[in-house]
Amino acid sequence: MSDQVREQKDFTNAPLCLSGKGVTKIFGFGNKKTVAVDHVDFEFHEGEFVSIVGESGSGKTTLSKMLLGLSNATEGEIFFQGKPRDISSGRKKREYWKGIQAIFQDPFSSFNTFQKIDTVLLDCIHMRGGKNLSKEEKFNMMTEACHFVNLEFKELTNKYPFELSGGQMQRLMIARIFLLKPKILLADEPTSMVDACSRATILDMLLNLRDEIGMTVIFITHDIGLAYYISDTVYIMEHGKFVEYGKADEVILNPKAAYTKRLISDVPKIHEEWDLSTVDLMA
Amino acid sequence: MGKAMLEVKNLKTKYITRFHEDVYAVDGVSFTIEEGKSLGIAGESGCGKSTLALSMMGYYFAPLHYISGDIIIDGKNISGMDPDTVRKTILGTEIAYIPQAAMNALNPTQKIIRFIEDVVHAHDPKKDKKEIREMAEKRFAELGLPAEALNKHAVELSGGMKQRTVIAVSTILNPKVLIADEPSSALDVTSQKMVIKMMRELMEKGYIKSMLFITHELPLLYNVTDDIMVMYAGQLVEKGSAEQMVFDPVHPYSHGLMKSILVPEEGTRGQKLTAIPGAPPNLKRPPDGCRFAARCKYAKPECRYSAIPEREFEENRMYRCLMGVDELREVYGNE
């Protein structure tokens, strides 16, 4: 990563990568109906680092499942590279999944604990059509991927993912994305289970990865400070709706929606007074 | 200098693994918390901060074992006490402990009032139930918790409410020291703020005399506690006031930690986030010299061989490094 300050780039004219219109998800029916995601519109551009910020229960994980194509939207349409996304059959789904990948919150449940690390990485190479490469080439690719995330592949061969620490496992996930080179990466709170130190490493690597592959990153988080640090564009989600979105600088430093203001004021800061008097304990 | 509420002297504890290996998780930790003060402990996961919290209760169960050192609460040494005595006479009245997942510790089949009765009866078996209810209602009202919560089951409360309820229940007997181990990490920011406010109120109203707060979120510590200690590989590496620790850290490891702070403030985007390379040492065989030497970019050969003592400087500050304070400040000032 460069030492310079990352400029707030403008992506409004970049080609669309993933967008949605009136995307809605409703669970249950009748009296027990819950609207998890309520008619949201969004436009994610190529190469953009987008954060979706919201508290638990705001519907951000439900939205991420729909973006990934793991669950279907009740209403609305999602567009992939400008065209309506079609995931109606298994084959079409697999085709779509070639363009989108994910990193999940819990590194401990993200790996099949019965597969060695080599297998995990080899699988990625095979998926990218590298089945016929020589052993040496595959080894070099895996070494390169591990090197990218500051891991030594030679030390990892014949090891199982659970022998690594949480931070290392999450880095291995990034190495996986490095090999897969998708168009879109959806990162669902990838740092919430690791400590502040590993968090810095992982964020750093995600930024590098974005620049390396030129993909769109959709970063889902509850930590608005983190979103501000890492993203170009921020979407604030409350009760299944985007209450505010825009460039990170504008949204965070000059929030308009009351919810955004509250989120920002609820986070402890170091240069400003953290005002506890606004808290209503009976709420 | 106020009256020392909690004094820990050269505390050493270890874990014994299933394969009979010793892991020295807390290795010679000393500190003091004065009356009315709060102290924060920061460090990465696996540095021993949670073990330190467990060890301080004087209540040891396998695989955690006590080796040596003193834990003095308000002049009373509880180290080496029989676990049963500790449970009956210390926990709840002298010291209270709130683990990270405390909100999941509530038995779902019991009403909240029953937990309060249990806590009170453990120390005063004859106390009338009506009296306990009155006491609980009064305390809940003061801490901003609805009195109806007393008659509810844990599952009927939200996560933040549960965590606050647990704190209220465990401090009902006005313990002198409250140890909170990441009490708000599993909550969203709004609930976290409520938990913090409640803990501050407990301090202000004098229900708890002093507090030990453990978390890896430095901005939180900065806003909650008076002093901050940084722990690394079972030892303290630096100690100072919250202000000093965030804006004027000395130890290379503290510098690393402070660089990982992310807050939604102007300038965060511009700041360079640098992670400390490498991983903490294996505590089964801790290194002879400085435990951080392997990851420190200013490490000299002698750092790896000689044990580094804790060195005091300025007023009420301590660090553990071979380099001098001025030398460190100069080196990091030039970065």
Next chain:
Amino acid sequence: MKNTLRQVFHSSKFVAGFIIFVAILLLMIIYPLINPGNPLQQIGVGTFAKPGTYVSLYDATKAPVSTFRLPDAAEKRLGTSLSEEDKAAMVEWFEAVGADISDLDTNDTEKMLEMWDEYYDPSAKPKGMIRAKILYYGRLDKSLKEMGSGDGDSISIAEPNEEGVLEETKKILDTDYVNTKEVANVKTLPLGTDNFGRDVLKELVSATGTSIRIGLIAGIVATLIGLTLGLLAGYVGGFLDDIIMFVTNIFTVIPGFVLLILISYSIGQEQRGAAVVAIVIGFTSWTWTARSVRSQVISLRNRDHVNLSKLSGHSLVRIVLTDILPYIASYVVMAFILQVSSGILSEAQLSLLGLGPKTTEVPTLGLMMNWAMLYSAHTNGSWWAYFPVILTITLISFSLNLMNTGLDQVFNPTLRD
């Protein structure tokens, strides 16, 4: 994998169960090698020969004779020929004629006989004694006299000579002994014979093998059906899940054993081989496995690694095989062990009701119990015909359950002590 195995063999419970089970298996393999032959061959004429060593009387008379003068020989001889019943009758007589029996020791045969000589009077008619009883005492006295006059007595063996007249060829004295090694035919029956005159031990070993095989087939069938249905219902979900759970619920609410009886009955005696019975047992006991596999799969289905595997474009079969099956493997192995154990018990229950495999081909533990029961082994004191069978069934299911508990403790850390 290696680590798991090491952990499994660190569990004392599993190891204990494993050792018992392997010992039974070894016995099953080794015993037929030592003692070959058809286990259903009827070697004895008549029912329930007691356990022990049988020496051919015919061959013993032809064996070379050695002479021993053993001091307690006569006494022992008397001891075995004077039955407990006779002794009780003698004591009864003494009482009836008013003899002093306060310090009488019934084990002291010589003293008993002395008293008998003293007190028995064929003409005496004790009060209240029926005639049949008095006649019985007459016969008892006669046999006792014969016994007592054994000193220096002998048995003659006569064979027809050239003219066809019997001629004494050999005299057997009470001091004559033969070495069992020199007797051509000695048969040891450690567990005697059953009602058909078969060697119970040989039959038991063969039956154990058959029963374990039945249990294994039943376990494999039940586990395969349960695993397949559970995986499909749990992973695919939706409508298929509803259908499978509907069928499973039907099988659950109909008592399994009743279903088993009905199916076995409708198949008919002739078609019921051991394998058929095993498959029928397996077919009625898969519901439990299906239900638990389904619930495990449902909780695994939403794990992130399954989602990632989907995103990697893997097929359903591959996801099930590599991302789900390994996680439930330990569970399935434990369920399988329990299915084997319950399969063996089910076979025993069925056979006891006469619905087991047909009786002409192979013995099973259940059939042996059935035969022993039909021929009233339990009422006539022939314990060897059924007790070893019960013990074997108990040991097998005990060892299997012990292994299961051990595995449970290894795979389920909350149960570790």
